[in-house]
Amino acid sequence: MYTSKIVGHSSYLPENILTNDDFSKFLDTSDEWIYSRTGIKQRHVSKVNTSVLCTNAANILLEKFNIDPLILDAIIVATSTPDYTIPSVSALVQGNIKASNAMAIDINSACSGFVFALSTADKYIKCGNYKNILVIGGEVTSKQLDYTDRTTSVLFGDGAGAILLQRTDDNTGIISEKLETHGDKHDFIVSGFTGVNNTLNKEDGYPYLSMKGRDVFNFVTRVVMKNIISTLENVNLTIDDIDFVVPHQANIRIIEVLARKLKCDPSKVFTNIDKVANTSAGSLPIILDEMFNNDSLTLGSKQNILLTAFGGGMSCGSLVITL
Ligand code: COA
Numbered sequence: 001m002y003t004s005k006i007v008g009h010s011s012y013l014p015e016n017i018l019t020n021d022d023f024s025k026f027l028d029t030s031d032e033w034i035y036s037r038t039g040i041k042q043r044h045v046s047k048v049n050t051s052v053l054c055t056n057a058a059n060i061l062l063e064k065f066n067i068d069p070l071i072l073d074a075i076i077v078a079t080s081t082p083d084y085t086i087p088s089v090s091a092l093v094q095g096n097i098k099a100s101n102a103m104a105i106d107i108n109s110a111c112s113g114f115v116f117a118l119s120t121a122d123k124y125i126k127c128g129n130y131k132n133i134l135v136i137g138g139e140v141t142s143k144q145l146d147y148t149d150r151t152t153s154v155l156f157g158d159g160a161g162a163i164l165l166q167r168t169d170d171n172t173g174i175i176s177e178k179l180e181t182h183g184d185k186h187d188f189i190v191s192g193f194t195g196v197n198n199t200l201n202k203e204d205g206y207p208y209l210s211m212k213g214r215d216v217f218n219f220v221t222r223v224v225m226k227n228i229i230s231t232l233e234n235v236n237l238t239i240d241d242i243d244f245v246v247p248h249q250a251n252i253r254i255i256e257v258l259a260r261k262l263k264c265d266p267s268k269v270f271t272n273i274d275k276v277a278n279t280s281a282g283s284l285p286i287i288l289d290e291m292f293n294n295d296s297l298t299l300g301s302k303q304n305i306l307l308t309a310f311g312g313g314m315s316c317g318s319l320v321i322t323l
Helices: 020-024 031-038 050-064 089-096 110-126 183-188 213-233 252-261 280-293
Strands: 003-012 017-019 042-044 074-078 103-107 132-139 159-168 173-181 244-247 304-311 315-322
Touching (some): 003 110, 003 173, 017 020, 020 031, 050 132, 110 132, 110 173, 110 304
Parallel strands (some): 074 132
16 A cells, blocks of 8 residues: 655745734734734745745755656645635646646645645545645735734734655555544634625625634634544554644644643644744645754654644644654
8 A cells, every 4th residue: 555755845935024013013013912922923924926935835845856847746735825716826836837747736724724735645645646746835815914903914924835745655654634624613714705796796795814813712722632632542642652743833822732731742842933923824834844954854764743733614634644
């Protein structure tokens, strides 16, 4: 039976940075409020659209790992902020990087998107017809933010990251997973409303991102905790068998609560939210790239990592991956 192994990684962050102090110049907020409640100090903000960030991340990976784009069989992009409804971001990336043998699809599972996309890529590989799949998570959430709303606009940043998954038979890759959707709570995070607009009806609605922050916080600490435990128990592992927990970077207080409830050594939980804020589907590939680059993680090392993410839908998912 085939499994899928991580053989490449990259990330791309736009050069422009908005600090908390920058926000306090046009909103009734402060660095003290934002940092103490979220752990965020700054976020990158993009002048260009999602497909450009994803293409940049893809090109960095291809160059760094000396990959010919023609060996790619598929490109899966996790995003909830596509340039267009049609074409998909993945189709744009496929054209930009000249990966003409790759089929391309987008996955929208909000901030959980990268976990859902990695799981999907893993299943394509396990079916036997796909060998090399580029999985990208990228967002320009800034274009969906209402910059007069201090409760949401300070939380998000833009960026993209990529992972190359390759078919192998050495029992590495995703060894356990649990993905969940809680559609009854879909109103906790809402963004990008496009109403009916035709000869029969015209719907008005708020097009920007809105969030019930407290409800999201409670959802995450309750549902995600159970999701993580179940993912570990599926393969008879405990948190002590995990070398690094890599959580979606949404809020440092959520990460601390999860680590405490898991009784996880804090040194096993890496965070970069202070620098990048919540980059939604970009969050996990961006932080994974940083962890590979600072030698916390090593390709082929057989380290066990637990990826966990949550977001709009509401959705959540965890993966245990052996590198
Ligand atoms: N600056 C200053 N004050 C702010 C503020 C800001 N940026 N944002 C909100 N406030 C104010 C609110 O207006 C409110 O004021 P009021 O009491 O006068 O009405 C007060 O702070 C408390 O608001 P509340 O929303 O209850 O704060 P909180 O302690 O729950 O913290 C979050 C807000 C968003 C940081 C917190 O709920 C959270 O982290 N939720 C999870 C969000 C998340 O992770 N989303 C992404 C999921 S992928």
